[in-house]
Amino acid sequence: MKQLPTFVFVVLLVLPWLLPAYAVQVAIQALVLAGFAMSFNFLFQNTGLLSFGHAAFFGAGAYTAALLMSKAGWGYLAALPVALAASALVALVIGFLSVRLTKIYFTMLTLAFAQMLWAVAHRWYNFTGGDNGITGVRPAGILGTAHGLYYLSLACLVAVSLVLSLVSRSPAGYTLRAVRDNPARVAAIGVSSFEYVLAAFVLSGMLSGLSGFLQLAWQRSAFPDLLFWTTSAQVIIASILGGSGRFYGPVVGAAVLVSAQAVVQSHTQYWPLALGLVLLALVLFFPAGVAGLFSRAERRREEESERAAA
Amino acid sequence: MNRTAKATTASLALLALAAGVSLAQQPPIKIGVINVLSGSFAAYGKTGKQGAQLAADEINAAGGLLGRKVEIIQVDDQAKPDIGVQEAKRLILNEKVNFLLGVDSSSVALALASLTNEYKIPLVVTHAATPALTEQCNPYVFRTSNNARMDAFAAADLAAKLPYKRWANIGPDYEFGHASWNDFIARLKEKRPDVVVTGEQWPKGGESNYTPYITALIQGQPEAVFSALWAGDLVTFVRQANAFGFFKQIKLFEDPVGAALETIGPLGKEAPLGELFSTRYWFLYPDSKTNKAFVEAYYKRWNEYPSYNAEEHYAGMQMLAQAIRQAKSLDAEAIKKAFEAGGGMTYEAPEGKKWMRPADHQVFENLVWGYTAASDQYPFVILKDIQVIPAKDTIYPTKCGK
Amino acid sequence: MTGLASASSLFLLAAGLSLIFGALGIVNFAHGSFYMLGAYLLFWMTRGDAGSFWHYLLLAVAASVVIGAVVERIFLRPVLRRPEHFQILLTYALLLIIADVCRIAFGSDYKSISMPPGFSGPVFVLGTAFPAYYAGLVGLAASAAILLWLLLHRTRYGLLVRAVTQDREMLEALGVNVPALFTVVFAVGIGLAGFGGAVSLPLQSTSTDVAVDAVISAFIVVVVGGLGSIWGALLGAFLIGEVQAFGALVLPEFSIVFVYLLMALVLLFRPWGLLGRAPAVRT
Numbered sequence: 002m003k004q005l006p007t008f009v010f011v012v013l014l015v016l017p018w019l020l021p022a023y024a025v026q027v028a029i030q031a032l033v034l035a036g037f038a039m040s041f042n043f044l045f046q047n048t049g050l051l052s053f054g055h056a057a058f059f060g061a062g063a064y065t066a067a068l069l070m071s072k073a074g075w076g077y078l079a080a081l082p083v084a085l086a087a088s089a090l091v092a093l094v095i096g097f098l099s100v101r102l103t104k105i106y107f108t109m110l111t112l113a114f115a116q117m118l119w120a121v122a123h124r125w126y127n128f129t130g131g132d133n134g135i136t137g138v139r140p141a142g143i144l145g146t147a148h149g150l151y152y153l154s155l156a157c158l159v160a161v162s163l164v165l166s167l168v169s170r171s172p173a174g175y176t177l178r179a180v181r182d183n184p185a186r187v188a189a190i191g192v193s194s195f196e197y198v199l200a201a202f203v204l205s206g207m208l209s210g211l212s213g214f215l216q217l218a219w220q221r222s223a224f225p226d227l228l229f230w231t232t233s234a235q236v237i238i239a240s241i242l243g244g245s246g247r248f249y250g251p252v253v254g255a256a257v258l259v260s261a262q263a264v265v266q267s268h269t270q271y272w273p274l275a276l277g278l279v280l281l282a283l284v285l286f287f288p289a290g291v292a293g294l295f296s297r298a299e300r301r302r303e304e305e306s307e308r309a310a311a
Numbered sequence: 312m313n314r315t316a317k318a319t320t321a322s323l324a325l326l327a328l329a330a331g332v333s334l335a336q337q338p339p340i341k342i343g344v345i346n347v348l349s350g351s352f353a354a355y356g357k358t359g360k361q362g363a364q365l366a367a368d369e370i371n372a373a374g375g376l377l378g379r380k381v382e383i384i385q386v387d388d389q390a391k392p393d394i395g396v397q398e399a400k401r402l403i404l405n406e407k408v409n410f411l412l413g414v415d416s417s418s419v420a421l422a423l424a425s426l427t428n429e430y431k432i433p434l435v436v437t438h439a440a441t442p443a444l445t446e447q448c449n450p451y452v453f454r455t456s457n458n459a460r461m462d463a464f465a466a467a468d469l470a471a472k473l474p475y476k477r478w479a480n481i482g483p484d485y486e487f488g489h490a491s492w493n494d495f496i497a498r499l500k501e502k503r504p505d506v507v508v509t510g511e512q513w514p515k516g517g518e519s520n521y522t523p524y525i526t527a528l529i530q531g532q533p534e535a536v537f538s539a540l541w542a543g544d545l546v547t548f549v550r551q552a553n554a555f556g557f558f559k560q561i562k563l564f565e566d567p568v569g570a571a572l573e574t575i576g577p578l579g580k581e582a583p584l585g586e587l588f589s590t591r592y593w594f595l596y597p598d599s600k601t602n603k604a605f606v607e608a609y610y611k612r613w614n615e616y617p618s619y620n621a622e623e624h625y626a627g628m629q630m631l632a633q634a635i636r637q638a639k640s641l642d643a644e645a646i647k648k649a650f651e652a653g654g655g656m657t658y659e660a661p662e663g664k665k666w667m668r669p670a671d672h673q674v675f676e677n678l679v680w681g682y683t684a685a686s687d688q689y690p691f692v693i694l695k696d697i698q699v700i701p702a703k704d705t706i707y708p709t710k711c712g713k
Numbered sequence: 714m715t716g717l718a719s720a721s722s723l724f725l726l727a728a729g730l731s732l733i734f735g736a737l738g739i740v741n742f743a744h745g746s747f748y749m750l751g752a753y754l755l756f757w758m759t760r761g762d763a764g765s766f767w768h769y770l771l772l773a774v775a776a777s778v779v780i781g782a783v784v785e786r787i788f789l790r791p792v793l794r795r796p797e798h799f800q801i802l803l804t805y806a807l808l809l810i811i812a813d814v815c816r817i818a819f820g821s822d823y824k825s826i827s828m829p830p831g832f833s834g835p836v837f838v839l840g841t842a843f844p845a846y847y848a849g850l851v852g853l854a855a856s857a858a859i860l861l862w863l864l865l866h867r868t869r870y871g872l873l874v875r876a877v878t879q880d881r882e883m884l885e886a887l888g889v890n891v892p893a894l895f896t897v898v899f900a901v902g903i904g905l906a907g908f909g910g911a912v913s914l915p916l917q918s919t920s921t922d923v924a925v926d927a928v929i930s931a932f933i934v935v936v937v938g939g940l941g942s943i944w945g946a947l948l949g950a951f952l953i954g955e956v957q958a959f960g961a962l963v964l965p966e967f968s969i970v971f972v973y974l975l976m977a978l979v980l981l982f983r984p985w986g987l988l989g990r991a992p993a994v995r996t
Contacts, residue, residue: 021404021405022404022405023400023401023404023405026397026400026404027397030397045798051797051798051801098977098981102980102984104797105740105797105940106980106984106985109932109936109976109980110977110980110981110984112932113933113936113973113976113977113980114973114977116929116973117970117973117974117977120967120969120970120973121970123485124484124967126486126489131485131486131489132417132418132485132486133417133418133421133441133443133486134392134418134421134422136421136422136424136425136447137424137425137447138425139425139429216393219396220392220393220396220422221396221422221425221426221429222392222396222421222422222425224392224393224418224422226391226392226393226418227393230929234805237798237801237802238802238805241798241799241802245798263397263401266387266394266397266398267386267398267401267405270348270349270387271813271816271817273809273810273812273813274809274810274813274814274817276806276809277805277806277807277808277809277810277813278806278810279806280802280803280805280806280809281788281803281806281807281810283802284792284795284799284802284803284806285788285791285792285803288795288799348821349816349821349921350821350920350921350922351821351823351920351921351922353821353822353920354821354822354823357821357822484969513968515969517922517926519913519916519917519923519926519927520719520722520916520917520957522718522719522847522958523719523957523958523960526958527958542823543823543920546823546825547916547917550825550915550916550917551844551916551917554828554844554845554846554847554916555843555844573822577822577823577824577825580827581827
């Protein structure tokens, strides 16, 4: 099923013309979270580091663009490079301090830094608007429409996938995975694992900022919530739900999570319960995630066809 | 009767039947009511919901609006702006609502205000208090409840008459808390230049441990403390302050979100007595026919007394209904004109007269304070010795409408 | 003085978390919801009447212990040998489920209870008024700390628990029923959390948001004091309590940043916490 990604891509291309208006809005949310999850998962899969502070980069992208647009009158696309630079810078600072740690300590430190950033955004009323946020932000022209934003988000997801795919398959990617699996050996051959892991962290952070940039356009506002740890939790869940071992797993996870949330929330206020039950089932019975379900079915089909041919 | 008469009667009957059928088939006017229904402020969402529902039922019993029934669709925004935006889009695009109403959280209200222009849908806010909402001058955003600035100015006017010189503050550490205190102390100092601030405390929203703040307050030795703490925060603060004997030494002066039934209910016998509390609507005041009828109807329907959030949602729905009747249309521009017409719409709510200023769509009304007192009749403290600050004293200039 | 009172409730909350991490190696995200559950259980049993507070307190704690044991046996045991991110997801799922179950069962409004009789007024310590219940809380926390220490260092079971923190495989090789040991430790940790929640009921109104706030506070305390160390939890709770009190006096607007700053500093310079043990051999 190597044609699957292409097939899905074609479906995604025509989707806005097939779906009702609200579903397109949900689809945009799914695309934004998908890009965010892929960026997160790149770091997690290739370095084994579980960051609980990716909201910092997501929020940095959103707030930078929001500030430029509302206070300095910049256009939406013009703000994009600055938003990316800002989230990369935040990732550089946080990464420099965090990447030397491992496992749970790394996770806790990224959480602490992201919470600090949230606390600052929440209280710096004169600059970030505090919990009143920055509102009334809408891209001019076609990007301010639902279809326009959808195709921009899709294009960004494709771009992020291409970049991450290239880096994963490059020598740098192999080095990263070597560091993840056997850091002592890597050090023994004289390679500085710190630089590689930091670079991966910054790339992951910068691309997360791109998702935040898109979220701003969808929401038409930026609030400190974007920096809160629950945003970090959501991207972790999306990645693992979809299957963090597979390249497109996070995309699947994001799509499932966003759609499920939209549907369940319109019928009941007990979404946390529903999500908790799904996660429970995931961990206990389907550790390979939703994408894992597909490949199991695939493998079974292959086995059957082999047996039939024999 | 003769044949012509029979024919006429038959045709008229058929016409009436057709009209009746088409009236029944006319789609209802849909109003999306957005509240916090989960988390620590859920009690408010529940009462807001109830107030809005009561209004809808009464409007329908009286024949509906423009010959159509009114239907409300309730959603939970979880006090999160992104959820609020998502649910609002669902209401607008899927459910095809004509209006949005409610909103307890200021952040959600601001986020939704960003959508009103784009989708040309009026938003009637009945709780969220940040002054910034109406200062943004959105054409289709209307607030039928009082905001933090009016509350603070009224509080300052009343405080100026009290014999206290040394004031302190304890408020929740988000914009509402800061804005309330800043407006209050600025106005108080204008009227009473002899006032001294002994300290400001800013516990985070949802704080569970007030002891450092309580002791810091006591150390400053104020005579009175202004507080914009509300909801669970106020309950927690009062319990813990009681343990310190706080209210024996210092007077508490509560902002109009203080004496909410959602707060003094759980406090029960622990609420401090003889303190000046305010609320946006106190069900025992005024002693008018409108208010009595409302309280009775609400109690009958929901088996509890109406809190301010219930009454504000009720009043908001009724004012919107009034605008719809006046405009004879659901179009956003027509509604806007209806609210602004004749120097601004007025409405006799259960709490008293509301007037909407045309420039910024903010309603002004009398604000009520009272001293907490025990009561045999009710399981919670009631407000006695009511002090009323007239609406005209709470009006502040706006930059809108220029 | 009031720093001690804040520290006491934080300690009870965090001690269980620290214990669980030390022995099982699991970061229990659900810890905050068990804290909240303890409070709800006590409220439900006493029906809001403070007179029966002490009778039902023990019952509520016992119930927490039982619930903890059941949860560990059914949900945690299968994932103990899996990679960490599954454990985090599992405990996070439990956090969501327990919080919502409480919301369904008890509703969303604030539940609280008056101080138990005899503890409602202030006592005078060194001339300043200090709420009697807070003094009681400090006493309870101190007793719990001492009891825990005795259990861990003066009993055979405590020896096993300390051993399993260091080398799980060796203990299994020696024939100790490690899974059963884990269940007991987890249950005790949850019992502590439930105890912390229950005794906090007179002080704060409980609602379903408490779970999330509590778990973050617990993490901060445990990170600062040292994952796996009971004294670390005590020290961490004390430090955080003091930083909060200090922040409230000095820079009220940014006191929350101080706490996260302390957490970050500890992680940067002594990641295993102030009283934690540096991990043995790790690749």
